[in-house]
Amino acid sequence: MLQTLRSKILFYLLLSSMIGILFVSFFMQWGFEESFKNYLDRNRDKQISRIITEIEKDFKKNGHFTSDPVFGLLHEHAMTDQLYFQLYDRVGQLQMDSSNIRGMLNSLGLAEPEPNGEKWHSASYTLRVDNQIIGKLIAIYPVGLIDDEYNFLKTIQLYIYAAVCLTILLSILFSMLFSKKLTSGLNKVSFAATELQQHNLSIRIPLKGLPTEVKQLAISFNNLAESLAKGEMLRKQFTGDLAHELRTPLSTLRSQIEAYQDGIWEPTPARLQSSHEELMRLVRLVNELEKLLAAENPQIRLEKVEIEAGSVLAALWEMFLPLFKQKGVQLHIEEPNQELIFPADKDRLMQILSNILNNALKYTPEGRNVTISVLTEKEGFVGFKVEDEGSGMAEDDIPHIFERFYRGDKSRDRKTGGAGIGLSIVKALMGAHNGIIKVKSRINKGTTIILWFPEEDY
Numbered sequence: 257m258l259q260t261l262r263s264k265i266l267f268y269l270l271l272s273s274m275i276g277i278l279f280v281s282f283f284m285q286w287g288f289e290e291s292f293k294n295y296l297d298r299n300r301d302k303q304i305s306r307i308i309t310e311i312e313k314d315f316k317k318n319g320h321f322t323s324d325p326v327f328g329l330l331h332e333h334a335m336t337d338q339l340y341f342q343l344y345d346r347v348g349q350l351q352m353d354s355s356n357i358r359g360m361l362n363s364l365g366l367a368e369p370e371p372n373g374e375k376w377h378s379a380s381y382t383l384r385v386d387n388q389i390i391g392k393l394i395a396i397y398p399v400g401l402i403d404d405e406y407n408f409l410k411t412i413q414l415y416i417y418a419a420v421c422l423t424i425l426l427s428i429l430f431s432m433l434f435s436k437k438l439t440s441g442l443n444k445v446s447f448a449a450t451e452l453q454q455h456n457l458s459i460r461i462p463l464k465g466l467p468t469e470v471k472q473l474a475i476s477f478n479n480l481a482e483s484l485a486k487g488e489m490l491r492k493q494f495t496g497d498l499a500h501e502l503r504t505p506l507s508t509l510r511s512q513i514e515a516y517q518d519g520i521w522e523p524t525p526a527r528l529q530s531s532h533e534e535l536m537r538l539v540r541l542v543n544e545l546e547k548l549l550a551a552e553n554p555q556i557r558l559e560k561v562e563i564e565a566g567s568v569l570a571a572l573w574e575m576f577l578p579l580f581k582q583k584g585v586q587l588h589i590e591e592p593n594q595e596l597i598f599p600a601d602k603d604r605l606m607q608i609l610s611n612i613l614n615n616a617l618k619y620t621p622e623g624r625n626v627t628i629s630v631l632t633e634k635e636g637f638v639g640f641k642v643e644d645e646g647s648g649m650a651e652d653d654i655p656h657i658f659e660r661f662y663r664g665d666k667s668r669d670r671k672t673g674g675a676g677i678g679l680s681i682v683k684a685l686m687g688a689h690n691g692i693i694k695v696k697s698r699i700n701k702g703t704t705i706i707l708w709f710p711e712e713d714y
Contacts, residue, residue: 266435268345281420285413292409293441296401304395307341308381317508321351323538328353340396346389353672355396375399426611439468445477452477457485495661505534517566545677558601558688560713565630565638568605572628575606576613583693584622590629598638599713604685612705619646621702635709637692645702652697658683 311326321343331354335340340355377399383391401409444461453461459481461474512531515521580587609628616626626646631639641681649657658679686693690710697703 263435265438266431267429269435270428273431275422277420277423277427281416285416288412288416289409292405292412293401296405300337300339300397303337303339304379304381304393307333308383308393308396311343312383312385312390315383315390321345323352327352327354331357338398342394342396343391344394345391427530438467441466441474445470445473448477448481452481452484457481459486476694484489502538505537508534509538512572541677558604560599562597562607563600563602565598565640566591568609568640569628569630571606572609572613575610576617577615580626583617585617585620586623586625588625588627590627592630592632596630596632596638598709598711600641600689600709605709608682608685608707609640609642611682612707615678616642616644616646616703620644621646624702631706631708634708636711638705638711639708641704641706643702643704648699648701648703649697651697651701655695658693 289626297683307326310329311321314322314326326343330341330343330352333341333356334357340357341352342350342355343352345351375398378394378396381393381395382389385395402404444466448459448461460478463471463474463478466474509531512521514533516523521527569591573589574586577587583683613626613628620626626642626644628643629641631641633639683693686707694706694708694710695703
């Protein structure tokens with residue numbers, strides 16, 4: 257019992273509704289009864305005050321008690337309101353008595369029989385004219401409610417009971433609807449999670465009509481599903497690209513070795529050199545994959561030290577100048593005007609910048625320029641800008657260049673001998689440094705890559 261969220265919500269909604277309904281109905285009934293009784297008491301007091309006024313007015317006019325019109329008023333209240341009076345003069349002689357009307361009505365069967373026990377209440381009032389006591393008036397009336405008053409109160413109570421029953425039914429109905437509405441979104445999330453567990457990566461939760469809290473959960477779930485779907489797609493793409501990268505050198509090696517085995521080729525030094533180059537191509541690919549796996553390791557530990565940006569440029573100049581001269585590409589270094597210190601892993605930093613410079617060298621034709629400089633425009637960061645005059649790339653390709661084996665031009669890496677992994681390593685290592693990468697490129701105009709490193713360690 258109460259195992260599901262809907263049953264718990266339904267139970268607590270009904271419990272709170274019932275408690276509220278019972279309290280409200282109790283206080284409504286109690287408050288109405290008290291207000292009604294107070295109203296009857298005030299009305300009776302007004303009636304008694306009216307009788308006293310009429311008696312004092314009649315005595316002042318005639319000098320003694322007369323039966324007209326006083327007795328008519330006493331008779332009227334006795335017949336309609338069960339309010340009886342006994343009028344005594346100042347010496348205690350009974351002048352008028354309407355209480356005997358009760359006996360006459362009982363004898364004629366026109367009044368309800370009087371129940372056992374005390375039921376009547378009496379109150380005495382002193383009569384005065386010109387500050388002189390002229391007598392006293394005793395009012396006699398039932399302690400409880402009379403017939404019409406009792407029937408009226410019972411009718412109101414009946415309506416209250418009917419309203420309570422109707423409210424309970426409505427609370428049950430709306431509690432069931434609300435509990436279903438509140439849990440419908442969670443049921444959608446639960447169903448989608450089950451589908452995702454069954455490897456249905458295309459499942460998405462519709463956001464329309466969901467409460468804000470559940471909608472945020474659904475958005476997070478949809479983002480997770482999209483991430484998993486993208487990861488699965490990248491995994492398949494990586495597998496296909498890796499197979500494609502391995503197929504060419506393996507096919508070449510296989511054909512060459514089979515040719516040696518069948519005696520078609522003689523193992524000359526030139527042919528052995530060609531086989532060795534294909535083998536080294538495979539070795540380079542495996543080495544690059546190992547570097548990528550190491551860079552993407554979430555537990556990668558960086559040995560950060562304080563590094564001066566100008567010294568990094570000097571080290572890159574010494575490292576790459578012979579390669580650039582060999583290809584005929586001009587390498588320019590723009591040293592910073594001031595000393596800039598930032599924390600970084602020196603080996604990883606050089607690996608990042610080396611990969612960027614290697615790419616710039618590969619795709620920059622002979623006679624063109626590559627420039628590397630230091631930037632300080634972004635507050636809290638030190639930046640390195642590598643700008644080349646190479647072949648550039650299409651704007652649609654820029655968001656994908658850091659994916660493994662991605663090629664905008666499918667034949668470009670074949671010509672340059674790249675494995676398509678270098679920029680993936682750059683992205684992983686920049687993430688480990690909490691750095692930021694910005695890329696701008698235009699076809700046949702060149703590419704600019706800016707690497708921002710935080711000035712403080714996180």
